[in-house]
Amino acid sequence: MSVDTATVARIASLARIKVTDEEIAAMVPELNGILAWVEQLGEVNVEGIAPMTAVIPNKQRLRDDVIGADPLTGGDVRDKVLSNAPAGEHGFFGVPKVIE
Amino acid sequence: MSELTDLGVAAIREGVAKGDFTAVEVAGAFNAAVAEAQPALNAFITLTPEKALEAAAAVDADRAAGKALGKMAGVPIGMKDLFATTGTKTTAASNILGTFVPPYESTVSQKLWDAGAGMLGKLNLDQFAMGSSNETSAFGNVISPWRREGSDAQMAPGGSSGGSSAAVSARIAPAATGTDTGGSIRQPAAFTGISGIKPTYGRCSRWGIVAFASSLDQAGPMARDVRDCAIMLEAMAGFDPKDSTSLDMPVPEWEASLNADLRGKKVGIPREYRMDGMDADVARVWDEGIAWLKDAGAEIVDINLAHTKYALPAYYIIAPAEASSNLARYDGVRYGLRDLPPKESARGAGLQDMYAATRAAGFGAEVRRRILIGTYVLSAGFYDAYYTQAQKVRTLISRDFMDAFQTVDVILAPTAPTAAFGLGEMVSDPLAMYLNDVFAVPASLAGLPAMSVPAGLDRQGLPLGLQLIGRPFDEQGVLDAGLAIEARAGFTARPAKWW
Numbered sequence: 001m002s003v004d005t006a007t008v009a010r011i012a013s014l015a016r017i018k019v020t021d022e023e024i025a026a027m028v029p030e031l032n033g034i035l036a037w038v039e040q041l042g043e044v045n046v047e048g049i050a051p052m053t054a055v056i057p058n059k060q061r062l063r064d065d066v067i068g069a070d071p072l073t074g075g076d077v078r079d080k081v082l083s084n085a086p087a088g089e090h091g092f093f094g095v096p097k098v099i100e
Numbered sequence: 101m102s103e104l105t106d107l108g109v110a111a112i113r114e115g116v117a118k119g120d121f122t123a124v125e126v127a128g129a130f131n132a133a134v135a136e137a138q139p140a141l142n143a144f145i146t147l148t149p150e151k152a153l154e155a156a157a158a159v160d161a162d163r164a165a166g167k168a169l170g171k172m173a174g175v176p177i178g179m180k181d182l183f184a185t186t187g188t189k190t191t192a193a194s195n196i197l198g199t200f201v202p203p204y205e206s207t208v209s210q211k212l213w214d215a216g217a218g219m220l221g222k223l224n225l226d227q228f229a230m231g232s233s234n235e236t237s238a239f240g241n242v243i244s245p246w247r248r249e250g251s252d253a254q255m256a257p258g259g260s261s262g263g264s265s266a267a268v269s270a271r272i273a274p275a276a277t278g279t280d281t282g283g284s285i286r287q288p289a290a291f292t293g294i295s296g297i298k299p300t301y302g303r304c305s306r307w308g309i310v311a312f313a314s315s316l317d318q319a320g321p322m323a324r325d326v327r328d329c330a331i332m333l334e335a336m337a338g339f340d341p342k343d344s345t346s347l348d349m350p351v352p353e354w355e356a357s358l359n360a361d362l363r364g365k366k367v368g369i370p371r372e373y374r375m376d377g378m379d380a381d382v383a384r385v386w387d388e389g390i391a392w393l394k395d396a397g398a399e400i401v402d403i404n405l406a407h408t409k410y411a412l413p414a415y416y417i418i419a420p421a422e423a424s425s426n427l428a429r430y431d432g433v434r435y436g437l438r439d440l441p442p443k444e445s446a447r448g449a450g451l452q453d454m455y456a457a458t459r460a461a462g463f464g465a466e467v468r469r470r471i472l473i474g475t476y477v478l479s480a481g482f483y484d485a486y487y488t489q490a491q492k493v494r495t496l497i498s499r500d501f502m503d504a505f506q507t508v509d510v511i512l513a514p515t516a517p518t519a520a521f522g523l524g525e526m527v528s529d530p531l532a533m534y535l536n537d538v539f540a541v542p543a544s545l546a547g548l549p550a551m552s553v554p555a556g557l558d559r560q561g562l563p564l565g566l567q568l569i570g571r572p573f574d575e576q577g578v579l580d581a582g583l584a585i586e587a588r589a590g591f592t593a594r595p596a597k598w599w
Contacts, residue, residue, distance in 0.1 A: 003476065007476075008472070011472050011475050011476045011479065012472060013456075014475050014479065015424060015459070015471050015472055015475040016428075016431070016452070016455040016456050016459055017456060017459045017460050017463070017468055017471065017472070018453075018456035018457050018459070018460035019460065019468075027469070027472065030469065030530060031469075031472065031473060031476070033530075033531055034416065034473060034530065034531060034534075035473075035476075037413060037416075037531060038413040038414075038416055038417055038486070038490075039413075040409075040410065040413055041410055041413050041414060041417070041486075041489050041490060041493050042485075042489065044407065044410055044489075044492075044493050044496065046489065046492035046493065046496070049492045049495050049496060050492070050495060051488050051491030051492045051494075051495065052315075052491045052492075052494040052495045052498065052545075053491075054345075055301050055315060055316075055494075055498065055545070055546065055547030056300060056301045056302050056345075056347070056547045056572055058302060058345060058347065060344065061341065061344065061348075063341070070341075070342065072204055072342070077203075080203040080204070081434075083201070083203050084199075084200055084201065084202075084203075084434070084435035084436070085433070085434055085435060086432060086433070086435075086436070086437070086438035087438065093433050093434060095433055095451055095454070096440060096449055096450060096451050096453075096454055098450070098451050
């Protein structure tokens with residue numbers, strides 16, 4: 001499988017990365033080189049093989065279902081959460097107007 | 101005072117505890133060495149001499165008060181700028197986090213401070229840890245202190261932990277943290293003649309480490325020798341309820357248990373790693389390593405890791421796929437850079453335009469490339485052909501190792517297929533750069549503990565590393581075999597000071 005300029009433009013749109021036509025043109029051969037190389041995986045016989053889900057077996061833990069169970073990641077840290085926001089205003093994240 | 105910078109972790113800790121020198125003197129000596137080297141090596145993104153002094157003064161006060169000292173007491177270290185540090189800028193070497201000041205501390209860095217370490221500064225790296233030469237940082241290349249004999253061409257310190265490897269090998273930090281996703285501790289350690297260990301996946305908490313590929317990312321120490329790595333890994337490791345993949349197991353006493361006597365141990369030599377056209381010096385050092393481990397009492401066994409050649413292509417599907425997902429968080433809304441095109445411009449000013457403009461402005465070229473690959477392999481119609489296939493191959497790679505470990509205790513291989521290359525020599529061909537991680541990536545995909553120790557010099561006078569790969573949870577076996585090599589390699593070479 002290989003990509004063309006339209007496909008790269010579509011991937012960039014899915015990834016929410018603005019790209020110029022020149023950048024797309026430069027990326028097409030680069031991505032095709034990498035994709036052609038990873039396609040050798042297709043020659044591996046994987047019949048009956050399950051895809052890896054956890055590299056080291058571990059069990060999922062559940063934390064207590066209460067607010068602020070962990071003081072660092074729990075509630076009451078609004079100002080800390082907003083401290084790096086490019087437009088944190090009135091206790092909210094500011095974004096460009098979405099609805100006209 | 102300058103000789104203090106010749107000391108490693110164990111020697112500093114011991115000297116501070118005995119009162120041969122104070123922790124403040126040590127911090128002052130390393131702060132001065134960092135300041136002197138920074139213009140030439142660019143190993144750091146942010147310098148924090150006051151943090152190093154503050155931690156050192158606390159250790160000296162504790163000692164004066166007769167309190168027990170921690171495992172890293174009085175040792176100033178470099179912190180890779182991928183670990184969130186409260187109140188100190190944490191950039192991941194990317195413009196998108198160029199002004200990010202975390203209001204919280206990563207678990208691993210907190211454990212190191214609790215153990216008495218201090219912070220010299222935040223170390224440069226490949227942007228979002230994506231790279232093998234430290235040439236993708238938004239804050240400039242790191243220059244290796246090493247040079248080819250008779251040349252002053254700038255050499256790569258390896259990547260992505262290139263600031264860490266440069267700082268430790270230049271003797272401007274006794275030790276540094278690294279992170280390893282597909283070789284980012286081991287390859288830079290090999291390129292600069294130092295030691296570094298990536299523990300079993302889950303040993304070190306990932307909480308507060310800027311995420312690249314979550315199923316692969318692991319933190320580990322980089323230091324001058326095996327003992328220093330063991331000490332620092334003990335301080336970094338341990339269960340953390342804030343990381344869902346953290347191992348709920350006690351941290352062994354790796355340092356106290358170090359034992360270079362390998363009688364009764366079997367060492368596997370993977371046939372598939374001896375590739376056609378292998379660099380003659382790399383092959384020679386590998387053969388020497390085999391002889392050293394035999395001399396330490398180990399039995400050498402040839403093993404097969406049949407799917408080795410597929411590890412790198414599988415990695416370059418899985419890691420970008422996870423990265424494209426992890427890096428979706430950088431949207432110009434919650435933290436980091438925002439690029440909001442003016443409303444009247446042709447670029448528009450909607451939310452979607454802001455996302456796209458922010459991410460184009462904030463991510464470097466290699467990061468954008470990997471996000472696009474990851475987005476493509478996860479997209480509808482391609483997911484099974486690429487991503488599911490890669491995860492199945494990953495299962496086979498892991499199974500190869502588990503089969504081998506039925507017979508052998510540890511595996512010996514080169515760390516990298518070449519010695520360090522010059523800056524700029526590989527950047528034009530991303531694929532050639534990726535291939536430099538061919539020996540490091542398989543252990544990453546299988547989550548295994550693996551370390552690089554310096555083993556010799558190549559014909560250009562550049563360091564070469566040997567890699568030890570162990571069973572899950574058997575960091576001890578890896579460290580012990582590393583110690584056996586260290587004791588026999590007699591690696592004392594260090595870069596001549598030109599900065």
